[in-house]
Amino acid sequence: MTPERSTSKQAWVLRGGRLHDPAHGRDGVxxxxxxxxxxxxAPPAQAHGSGWKQIDASGLVVMPGGxxxxxxxxxxxxxxxxxxxxQLARQRPAAVPTIHATGALYAGLGYTTVFDAAIATGAAGLAHRELAELPILDKGIFLLAADxxxxxxxxxxxDAATVQRLVRQALEVGRGWAVKVANPGGTLFWKHGRRGDHHDLDAPLPGLPLTGRLVLTRLARAVEALGLPHPLHVHTANLGLPGNWRTLLETMRSFDGIRAHLAHVQFHSYTGGNLDADTFGSGVxxxxxxxxxxxxLSLDVGQVLFGDTVAMTGDSAAAEHLARATGVPWMSHDQHLAGGCGVLxxxxxxxxxxxxWQWAIxxxxxxxxxxxxxxALSTDHPNGAHFLAYPLLMRLLGDESFRREAFARLHPAVRKxxxxxxxxxxxxxxxxxxITRAAPARLAGLPHKGHLGVGADADIVxxxxxxxxxxxxxxxxxxxxxxELVAENGHVRAHPTGTTLAAVTFHS
Ligand SMILES: [Zn+2]
Known part of the structure; x- marks a missing residue:
């Protein structure tokens, strides 16, 4: 079939597709x-009435936009x-595409909404200036308010009232959708010249009667009390370190009934005391x-897939640790913005x-x-892999024999x-x-996304x-x-401007 052009203003009907709409229990109907x-x-009273352009989807699978x-x-x-x-800019596609290419590639893949999960509050204006150039997709940012x-x-x-006031203000000024915490307290340790790695959630932070655990729980309560659409988005301490599965377990225990979203859990699920074949392994x-x-609790995985990429994290300590371990150059970033990002x-x-191990975990x-x-399916793009690797990840999840073949190529200690x-x-x-649309839309708090019911945005793939x-x-x-038709067989057909999703709007 050849989908015809349609504009968002036209009324049209998509005929005969096989719908996957989990929010309404429709499984290939x-x-x-x-x-x-x-x-x-809703279907018009006169279903065959004129004025509705017909688009034939027979033989095709229909899903909401990613x-x-x-x-x-x-x-x-x-x-x-x-x-x-x-050198990674010469890859096709680039490991970190331009903002224009990012929108085109996501749209070609069937994604229509994207969140950047770690923006320093002081960088929100810069990020929005750049995101304004992102074509097609609706977009939002998560602010690192706890730095x-x-x-x-x-x-x-x-002081719960002040925490709520400051968080609300940060979201309002920075037009954020959610609050992210990266390595709670860890950036502060790191800025005080103390190793931010291997830090205990209950260790007192430099100069404050506060611990990482209290940052997590008090902030999550503030987010809940403010009624934000997405719960606290948590990148916990000790990312990437052997033995850190205990930190993730303690993190989950801390919330005890408070809603929280755990980011890239793959990077937080390792056993062992060292990076050696005998003890390093899976704590999943x-x-x-x-x-x-x-x-x-909800989570995204941060799946690692093999290839060359760039790691970027709102966690300088983790980046420095990784750079020391691998011997590659790294950059510390956003310190001046009250954040603490590392890039390598x-x-x-x-x-x-x-x-x-990371792949298998x-x-x-x-x-x-x-x-x-x-x-929520993610590779923590570009940290674990490019978002263009999502189809490979989907095959690994949906096809056990394919997964087994890939497993057979791994380092022997991991296979064992x-x-x-x-x-x-x-x-x-x-x-x-x-895991690619219905759940992330619901977890993000987007009632018009991730489903194909009446009232949903017509983001359809x-x-x-x-x-x-x-x-x-x-x-x-x-x-x-x-x-509106935005992509067809990998080719972008239109570049509409997406909406910026902001949780709090100005009341002037
Ligand atoms: Zn991330």
Missing amino acids: LADLWIEGGRIV VDLHSHIAGPKVNAGRRIAP DAAVLAALASD EPLAEWFNAHPE PIAYREKSLIHA GLEWFLRAADPWRV RSPLAGLTREYSLQELCI LYRPNADLQQMFAMPAAVYKGG
């Missing part, structure tokens, strides 16, 4: 979608990432057991003990997390010890639809069914944003 004014509407809940696409540290490894000295002081004195099983029993190139190899998380509605070998779960199309899920998801037949 044949149904029509009626679109008017950029939204999905929603990326955790990516890094704009702001100073992403620009530092573009500079630090010029601010006034917020830390209010958290230390347990007990973590997933806790996670599965606590519905207040990284090459993930399947024969590397650590990288192979990420997949283990996907397969052990029982409820897909609390899971990884529990992944015994996990045979395969994600269904419906489950893949949940048509795929050709294919037993090879990577091929199927890599090139949608057509992508509609707000009812």
Whole structure:
């Protein structure tokens, strides 16, 4: 079929597609979608009436537009990432694409909403200036509000009203969608010349009657009290360090009924005291057991896939540690913005003990997390891999024999010890639809996204069914944003301007 052009102003009907709309329990059912004014509407009384342009989707799989809940696409540290490894700019696509290419590539992949998950509050204006140039997608930013000295002081004195006022103000001025905390307290340790790595959640922070654990719980309560659409977005302490599974477990225990979203859990799930073949390994099983029993928690994985990329994190301590371990140059960024970001190139190899473990641990998380509605697919772009690798990741989740072949190429110590070998779960199309759009939209607090019900934004993707899920998801037949055809077979057809999603609006 050849999707025809349509503009967001036209009324049209998508005929005969096989709908995956998990929010409404539709799992591959044949149904029509009626679109008017950029939204999905109820079928008109005279269903065959004139004025409705017909688009034939027979034989195609229909899903809502993808929603990326955790990516890094704009702001100073992403620009530092573009500079630090010029050789990666020659890759096709570039490891850190320009903002224009980012929008075009995401849209071609069937994604229509994206969040940058770590913007220093002082960099919000710069990030928005850049995101204004991002074509097609709706976009939002998560602000690193807990790096601010006034917020830390209010958290230390347990002054909930002031914490809420400052967080609300940061979101209002910075037009943020959510609050992110990266390595709670760790940046402060690091700035005081103390190693921010291996820090205990209960260690007192330099100069403050405060601990990392109190930052997490008091901030999560403030976010909940403010009624923000997305709960506190948590990158906990000790990212990337052996033995850090205990820190993630303690982090999850801290919330105890308070809603929280755990970012890139793959980077926080390691056993061992050193980076050696005998002890380094997976701590996922007990973590997933806790996670599965606590519905207040959600997560994204931060899957590692093999290849060359750039790591960028709102966690200078982690970046410095990684640079020391790998011997590559790194950049510390955003210190002047009350943040603390680190940027460095990284090459993930399947024969590397650590990288192979990271790959296996990420997949283990996907397969052990029982409820897909609390899971958002991510590679923590570009940290674990480029977002263009999502179709490969979807195939690894949905095709066990393909996964087994990939597993057979890993470092031998990982093949011997990884529990992944015994996990045979395969994600269904419906489950893949949940973790790539329905769940991230719901977790982000976007009632008009991630579903195909009446009132939803007409962000719609048509795929050709294919037993090879990577091929199927890599090139949608057509992508509609707000009812307008924006991409077709990998080619961008229109560049509408997306909306900036801001949780708090000015009241002047
Ligand atoms: Zn991230």
